Amino acid sequence: MSILLYVIWARVVNVAEILLVVYALLSWFPGAYDTSLGRIIRQIVNPILAPFRRLNLVFAGVDFSIIVIVLLLNFSLTILRNILF
Numbered sequence: 001m002s003i004l005l006y007v008i009w010a011r012v013v014n015v016a017e018i019l020l021v022v023y024a025l026l027s028w029f030p031g032a033y034d035t036s037l038g039r040i041i042r043q044i045v046n047p048i049l050a051p052f053r054r055l056n057l058v059f060a061g062v063d064f065s066i067i068v069i070v071l072l073l074n075f076s077l078t079i080l081r082n083i084l085f
C-alpha cells in the first residue's frame with residue numbers, strides 16, 4: 001500500500017511540475033495565455049500559484065514562485081519516501 005501511495009504522489013508531483021514549467025514558458029510568448037491551451041493551463045496552475053504569489057517572491061523582475069513550488073513538491077516527495085520506506 002505504501003508503494004502505491006508513493007507512486008501516485010510521484011505522478012501528481014511530476015504532472016504538476018510539467019504544468020508549472022509549461023506555464024512559465026508560456027510567459028515568453030506574447031498572447032500565449034490567451035490560446036485555448038494557455039487558458040486551460042492557467043486555470044489549473046493559478047490556484048497552485050495564488051498562495052505563493054502573496055509571498056512576493058519577485059526579485060529583479062523575476063518571479064521565483066514556480067521554483068519555490070517545484071522545490072517544495074520535490075521536498076514533499078523526499079519526506080514521503082523517508083517516512084514510507
